[in-house]
Amino acid sequence: MAEPQRIVIVGSGLAGASAAGALRDRGYDGELVLIGRETHRPYELPALSKELLLGNAESPHPVHEPDFYESRAVDLRLGVEIAELRLTDRAAVDTNGVAHSYDRLVLATGSTPRTLPVPGADRARPRTLRTVEDSVALRAALVERPEVVVVGAGWIGCEVAAAARSHGAVVTVVDPVDLPLRRVLGPVVGAVFRDLHERNGVRWRLGVGVDGFVPGGVRLADGTEVRGDLVVLGVGAKPNTGPAERAGLAVAEGGVAVDAALRTSHPDVCAVGDIAAHDHPRYGRRVRVEHWANARGQGEHVAGTLLGADEPYSAVPYFFSDQYDLGMEYRGLADAEEDELVVRGDLGSRDFTAFWLREGRVRAAMNVNQWDDGEALQHLVDVQAAVPPEQLRTASLSDLA
Structure with a gap:
């Protein structure tokens, strides 16, 4: 070429x-x-x-x-x-x-950012977050400590909720799924994030979606309304x-x-x-x-x-998030509902590493408030290491890697 x-x-x-x-x-x-x-x-x-x-x-x-x-x-x-x-x-x-x-x-x-094609959306003009202008404008609104409705309990929704609470806003998060981040992390780890936000004052309306926007808030599919001076969409x-x-x-x-x-x-x-x-x-x-x-x-x-090379791009997905006092990194690609979850450490204190295994091999790993084993976790995920669950819980990760 x-x-x-x-x-x-x-x-x-x-x-x-x-x-x-x-x-x-x-x-x-x-x-x-x-x-x-x-x-x-x-x-x-x-x-x-x-x-x-x-x-x-x-x-x-x-x-x-x-x-x-x-x-x-x-x-x-x-x-x-x-x-x-x-x-x-x-x-x-x-x-x-x-x-x-x-x-x-x-x-x-x-x-x-996706929007919600529901009644009242054209009048309500809910906020989204994608550009620097979006972020600066949203921060300026949050420092006024409004009542905030965050629609969507994925990564963006959870991070916006955490930022809003840090500014003293009253926050309700709405999502048709029964736990935040469930599709990515599954029910056990998703519950960790639910509890984290609850301890920091977030109110949840989970398992019910938004049916429309009304003056001063949103109407849910069960007919109830949630008040919000400010509505932020985090729906993908x-x-x-x-x-x-x-x-x-x-x-x-x-x-x-x-x-x-x-x-x-x-x-x-x-x-x-x-x-x-x-x-x-x-x-x-x-x-x-x-x-x-x-x-x-x-x-x-x-x-x-x-420039003419034919090398495949083979890096595994990686992302990170910071919410309140919780910091995490995720490496790999798992089916959180189907793969086997192995937890090393303590979920309750939010100091742990989670592994997702398929057919005995590590498909993904997430370290929460633990920062010493990144290279070992990367290697285990990169090679999809076959490691017995008990060893993942107790053995030296650097030795396993």
Whole structure:
């Protein structure tokens, strides 16, 4: 494969900016264009629901230092949105009709918060959290200590609830599932997070969904109402696949289908980050991950693919969360409802490591308020180690690894 003379990256988030950095680090000296619809230089998202929302930071972490784009000859074009891909012409066309030609194209268009299509949504205008403006505006509202309804008990919902309580707001969290984070962590570990939030004053309305928005709050499916001066939605995100789908690129699992090396169904186009439905070599199926580490890792990896390498991207998913005095890291990919749960440590004191096993092999591990065994946990998950449950509970993890 001849080295491309011009690479265009659509999406200036962590995945896209990481791809630009990795291309220059690999010695690519052709034209490199990074296009983003936001007006800010590329930044990382985790702080939006953590330090920034808590008031412990005034801005999110930049992906690169301010002078990176100029010093590395990256043509950064902000406030530009791509509306159409012309695959035959090798052009990405923005909403102003400008065609950005390419030899190779990377799609890193991220995702958009989902909304609730229920009565009253157009009038209520509930908050979502995806951009730095969202986070700053939400923090300004929370410091007024309003009554807050958080719809959704996933990671974003739980982190928003924790931040709101830290500012002294009255918080109710609503979710049709009976426990927070149950789909990811299962009932036993999900109960740890339920109890954590209860101890910090959060009120739960679990097992019932939102049926509509009413003045001053939400109406639930059981007919009751929950008061809230402020409603925040944390009900997931929708991958921004519109231009890819309209161009005829193959889709799967709600995203753009890519092979093990992150190539789409068109040989000149790759996709990374939230939108990439990745044919993962470790799992033998397509996996789409919406976490920080995946965006960075795929962004860095795709640089090699663009320059002719054919190495599969094989990193396991990783994410972290901080809520009140609980910090955690999760590595791997488990079916929390079906896989065997093994707990090392004490759930009650929130000082433990949880393992999920399938057919006796470690599929995922989560350390909670324990920080000494990260490398060992990573290795156990990477190799899907076959370890008896009792050894996981009691043996030295470094020895097991």
